[in-house]
């Protein structure tokens with residue numbers, strides 16, 4: 001596949017129809033954009049070939065990198081790329097108006113009128129399309145041409161557009177050398193040459209200034225972060241300006257290295273949080289600090305080491321000097337934020353669940369031993385409550401919860417599930433303790449979403465399993481668990497109360513599957529995978545009756561949460577225009593299965609959208625735009641936190657929500 005001839009930049013072509021997409025809203029497609037229906041289940045694989053052209057290289061002299069990503073069907077090629085740190089040209093942020101996000105896709109894809117305006121007939125014939133208008137409903141090969149423009153607006157967030165205005169600024173200046181007639185101080189000489197900013201010097205910069213000025217023949221670059229002069233560098237280094245966005249999860253930590261000049265992600269890496277030995281959830285980590293006076297220090301060190309290792313990894317992958325990273329943003333829940341700062345988390349773990357501060361101060365990245373520029377700052381997101389933390393505020397920022405006028409429900413599914421509901425005017429939020437089921441905890445064959453985990457299941461005359469890594473199934477991850485239960489409810493082997501039906505009924509209801517319903521000891525189980533024909537059920541990957549109960553409790557906690565928030569705003573299910581499923585688990589959940597088990601409101605699956613790693617996206621936004629950063633702080637005033645546990649109706653609602661009557 002070859003890139004198309006460069007077409008002149010189209011002027012923004014604003015058509016009210018095109019503006020339907022604000023955030024990851026209604027897919028921007030016109031009715032002709034994607035006639036291929038999908039039922040919201042399974043995964044599709046996108047094989048990206050990303051071309052890169054070094055400055056000065058002629059067309060045709062590109063280098064290429066291959067990336068394979070798996071996403072739920074229906075996500076656009078543009079969002080699939082964006083979630084995975086693959087940059088595609090854009091100035092409209094995926095709104096379908098800039099006509100820049102040109103990619104070549106394999107096979108035949110529907111042609112929208114925007115494609116017809118952007119490409120020649122032969123380009124259309126050879127698969128060129130606008131990435132934000134192609135929904136991935138099947139496996140695709142996608143060729144991404146080299147970036148042609150430096151976007152003025154970065155394409156981060158859930159399809160949101162951010163006007164680039166990072167806190168990190170650089171100014172290259174060429175100064176007159178001092179003489180006996182001109183004995184102005186080095187600092188005055190430098191500041192006088194910077195006409196559009198009035199930075200205050202810090203001591204580190206002053207210590208370096210005389211030497212760097214003279215070594216650089218008075219041609220230097222001033223590095224300014226939030227109005228503070230933090231460094232001077234010899235020569236012109238304005239082309240190198242980076243930052244790292246961290247999503248500091250309890251389980252997984254993700255780092256994205258951003259080029260602040262172009263606003264694009266240049267490397268992404270993730271790893272398990274090194275705090276794992278202290279327990280899988282926030283409560284066990286808080287308990288560790290209560291039982292052992294040294295644990296807080298060790299937990300802080302483990303978090304900092306995780307961040308530092310990822311910082312080194314993304315810098316190495318992108319070939320960037322870690323000292324060119326001048327700022328980092330950290331989005332984490334309230335416990336993770338307290339632990340990485342070395343703040344005692346105990347009050348977060350016991351009633352009345354109080355945070356030390358809702359607005360953590362920024363600190364020097366050096367104090368966290370991150371190994372980036374010595375004067376780089378680490379900025380944190382504010383938190384709404386002990387269990388609706390900075391990661392959710394970042395996610396709300398990325399998904400535009402405070403800007404969209406439609407009624408939207410945001411659910412970040414995890415051990416602690418955060419729920420936000422906005423009717424376009426008021427925003428309410430709450431947290432629901434869902435327990436570890438979605439992360440494979442407390443599940444007989446549960447495991448994390450790693451190689452060998454069953455992630456999708458379809459039951460019919462046979463059992464179709466989607467396994468991560470295409471290897472022998474070893475266990476069941478959260479999305480596989482939800483699929484398993486939803487499919488068993490669908491075929492009738494599980495009744496609405498969550499019980500496996502009696503043996504005799506099973507034979508009649510699902511003759512092709514009933515022999516998979518068996519016993520391990522005293523417990524009924526459904527065999528999902530047998531390593532060898534006739535294998536002992538104890539050797540197989542199974543779903544047990546107790547697993548179903550665990551999932552019931554988890555989903556009931558979550559659905560009680562959004563039910564009470566709907567009541568709070570006087571809304572019904574049908575009023576919800578969009579459900580955003582966030583977080584690493586939420587994004588990979590089958591929308592159809594989530595509806596069937598009642599984890600989300602009973603809505604058409606196309607209204608249920610995987611939102612990706614929104615906490616990480618929010619962290620990127622805060623680094624790319626000081627305006628967005630201020631927006632995150634404003635959310636503290638705009639969102640009302642609703643405590644559910646003291647509601648008199650909580651227990652009744654919870655019991656109602658235990659059944660599988662979603663559809």
Ligand code: FES
Nearest residue numbers: 094098099101132
């Ligand atoms: S048209 Fe602008 S990103 Fe697709």
